[in-house]
Amino acid sequence: MDMIKKIKKYIPSNIKEAGKKTLAKLKHQKIMAEQEKAGIRKLNIGSSTDKRPGFLNIDIDESAKPDIVRDIERGLPFDDNSVDEIFCSHTLEHIQDLLFVLREFYRVLKNGAKLTIVVPLMDPSDMTHVRFFNKHTFRTMTGEEYWSSPYYFVGKYKELSRSTKQLSTCEELTVEFEIIK
DSSP: OHHHHHHHHTSOHHHHHHHHHHHHHHHHHHHHHHHHHHTOOEEEETOTTOOOTTSEEEESOGGGOOSEEOOGGGOOSSOTTOEEEEEEESOGGGOSOHHHHHHHHHHHEEEEEEEEEEEEESOTTOTTOOOOBOTTTTHHHHOHHHHTOTTTOSOEEEEEEEEEEEOSSSEEEEEEEEEEO
């Protein structure tokens, strides 16, 4: 063991970093292969430290050590109609272009897939929040009158369940949707 520590000391930091990235890529490929074998792909968007077993954990923050480091406002690296489930908790309040992100979710989700969104309701206590939600925010996703509008359209969804929970600084909304294509 001491020999390994001595050798590591002489490895340049850029090579160490490349090794870490290679290991992360291999981990990502292993999870993707397991999901492909099972025939199911599930995404945990904005995972932070909440790693969900059986899900590909995606986060913009590399220090959270997700399976995929990704800014979802640049799109999702998945084919159309290739995802069975998305879980997205306490992420959308940090997103500038919400319509784009919701359209990306719809693009990658299969017909009948499940989308779970968890957001704080009207929480100004966190300065990183760039938008606020109320109990009616997601009505454009389920209201047929919005589905024909090129501006409002983010996909067709059927609401499966809705619940709220009191947190220390705000109320939290959880909404589960089924995708309609």
